[in-house]
Amino acid sequence: MEKFGTAIILAGGKSSRMGFDKQFIEIHEKRLMDILIHELEKEFDEIIIVTNKLQCYLDVTHKVAKDILKEKGPLGGIHVGLKEASSKYSFVVACDMPNINIEYVKYMKKQIENMNIDGCVTKCGNWIEPFSSFYSKDIVNNIEKHLLSNKRSIYSLLEKLNIFYIEEKEARKFSPNWDMFLNLNTKEDLSLYLENYFNNWSR
Ligand SMILES: Nc1nc2c(ncn2[C@@H]2O[C@H](COP(=O)(O)OP(=O)(O)OP(=O)(O)O)[C@@H](O)[C@H]2O)c(=O)[nH]1
């Protein structure tokens, strides 16, 4: 397994804003989860789905895991994913992100291939994008400590780690309108997405 062989899909949230479980979002009759898996297979040889509904993935040939530290939010999923990962760095995405940009994934890999870091995350102004980021297997214990001291914020964890940040300007070259970080949190997000991207899904 190479250094960057693993992708982790987080699918264990509450989906309270969407009103139905986001791991079952469909884009023109295809499950977004299946579209994501298909995209990620182009670049990763291990895919780990961290879900709260194991029974829904019986037909999936990839690794499926559930949270060890439950009800802790995305970091709970990242924790298990990294624990299960066979490679040093894992690419972490949310199950509600329909526009994964494989060219950008390759760019990130290239940036960090000779670095020894805890993660690689993209900046957006003063904000950061915690998903569609790489994290190192070495931070499993940091996450555990963070969650066990009742902190859930991914941002406050990253502040304490050695993260390589990619500047917004660089990332915009790959996605001028930032749609590679789009995530569908509400029904409105979803219908807007279906309207705007209809033509892209003819492929
Ligand atoms: N494994 C796991 N994934 C989670 C957990 N909480 C959130 N996620 C995932 O993290 C990603 C981003 O989370 P949000 O969009 O904030 O998800 P959410 O909690 O499902 O939705 P809201 O209730 O609307 O905030 C999504 O892919 C979620 O499925 C969790 O406790 N465990």
Ligand SMILES: [Mg+2]
């Ligand atoms: Mg979201």
